[in-house]
Amino acid sequence: xxxxxFDPKHLLEDLPREAVPALIAQFMEQAFADxxxxxxxxxxxxxxxxxxxxxxxxxxxxxxGAREIARQAHAIEQAAAGRSEKVELxxxxxxxxxxxVELAAFRAMLER
Numbered sequence: 001x002x003x004x005x006f007d008p009k010h011l012l013e014d015l016p017r018e019a020v021p022a023l024i025a026q027f028m029e030q031a032f033a034d035x036x037x038x039x040x041x042x043x044x045x046x047x048x049x050x051x052x053x054x055x056x057x058x059x060x061x062x063x064x065g066a067r068e069i070a071r072q073a074h075a076i077e078q079a080a081a082g083r084s085e086k087v088e089l090x091x092x093x094x095x096x097x098x099x100x101v102e103l104a105a106f107r108a109m110l111e112r
Contacts, residue, residue, distance in 0.1 A: 005067075005098050006069075020107070020110055028100050028103060030060060035092070047083045051080040061073060068099065
């Protein structure tokens with residue numbers, strides 16, 4: 001099975017197979033928490049904190065092989081660094097949701 005949003009071999013090369021499902025769950029929980037934090041930061045126009053949160057999400061996504069989340073988070077990190085009022089979370093939110101679906105399918109495959 002091919003995945004568009006993340007690279008499963010990235011996870012399987014570095015971790016024991018049995019550790020991956022719990023790591024996926026932890027990553028997705030944190031990704032949604034980071035999205036909520038980004039919403040709050042941008043609403044408050046706290047671009048410095050938004051930059052930190054986006055950087056955190058980018059790093060976690062890169063470690064998981066979730067390359068599209070990492071790319072979108074990097075774009076938000078850069079926009080927040082420039083204090084752009086045009087920081088838009090829609091593409092990142094969609095990306096996280098799509099990645100969640102793929103990771104759930106991958107997790108189910110591992111648990112068979």
